[in-house]
Amino acid sequence: MARRKRTSGFEDLINIMARLPWWACLGIALLSWLILSSIASRPMDVSGATLDQVGGIVMGQLLRTFAYGGQYLLPFACVLAAISSVVSRVRRKKLLADVQAATQPGKAIDGLNWRQFEQLVGEAFRRQGYSITETGGNGPDGGVDLVLRKDSEKYLVQCKHWRSLKVGVAVIREFFGAMAVEGAAGGFVVTSGRFTKEAQGFASGRNIQLVDGIALKQWVTQHKAQQTGPVAEPAAITQPLPPSCPNCNATMIKRTAKRGANAGDSFWGCSDYPRCKSVVNI
Structure with a gap:
């Protein structure tokens, strides 16, 4: 940096x-x-001033x-x-x-520096009716970059201009902590790259919308197609609905394998564990 x-x-x-x-x-x-x-x-009146008034x-x-x-x-x-x-x-x-007019918006976004990327994201939110405060974060590597306000609610945005690295769960955890400290109603993490499965799993149910490079490109081009009409909400990563257990029909919970040949992989596990040990691979 x-x-x-x-x-x-x-x-x-x-x-x-x-x-x-x-x-x-x-x-x-x-x-x-x-x-x-x-x-x-x-005017200053010094006439008759005592030593204590000096x-x-x-x-x-x-x-x-x-x-x-x-x-x-x-x-x-x-x-x-x-x-x-x-x-x-x-x-x-x-x-x-300029990004909208590019023949390949994805490559145009990748060609931006981190400051331009933050400005692009901020302008896209501004066109959705949010008022924007640019905080500057902590430079290109982290921090809350934008504070959004809409309908008396506050939202935080963190921008990650990472083209070759996936945004991991540690980043989302830290961002969730910042949301709690700021009392934000929700938040967005926007990257030009991708998110790990663990990051997506942690964001699910915590009012954090993850916008990856593909979704951001679609979002920007939607603005181009709808400049004379209502603007669509940001295209965030869709979190899958929990399936039902094939054995007992209970709701399944996303878990991560901690050991064995599939260590680190995510899977659906029955919420009635350990009485029901059914699993469904993701």
Whole structure:
């Protein structure tokens, strides 16, 4: 992973605020100017000040000095952030349009870098009516990358731009823990590759939708075909319904063999085990 470029505090402020809608940045710019300009123009009366009041006078002067510079600097940063927000939105739209226009969308997705992949996924969710907050995760290797909000519910998204590796169950477990900490109603793990069977089994029943490379390609092309109509929900991996036990007709449970020649393989086992030991191979 490439080392992140060191930025100044001013640049960090712009980058953080650029994640907001452009109109929110302009609103903060106006509000900050009104507040700081009123502080900077407030008169200071030092006549008759006692020795005990000197500290307060000094602090007041420091506050006015900060407000005098901040009344111009902070709104300027907000305006730059608004411009950056608009430019980023245009780039995300163009990115999605370029992938849709590609003769082989799957290869176009594989050719993206990890940041472009996150932007593509975010734009696809945005077109589904979600409001998006880009958190940036922890770079290309992990972390929650997007926070979605829709109908007062919060959802988390983790993007894995892994072309040659399968996303394993450890990633899904960690993501499920993040959902619990954040109090999210659900989550999506999106990859350009594939998921292991163990990862699919763990996600089943936990309100985690797994979107692999094939489903993502179908999802993106669906947007192209439905730009003038309602947008379909994301094409996530379909979790199979548990079959009934062929012996006692009880519901079967997905298990993983821990030893023997089939160690690591998944199978359906009777929920009435050990009284019924029937199994069905997946």
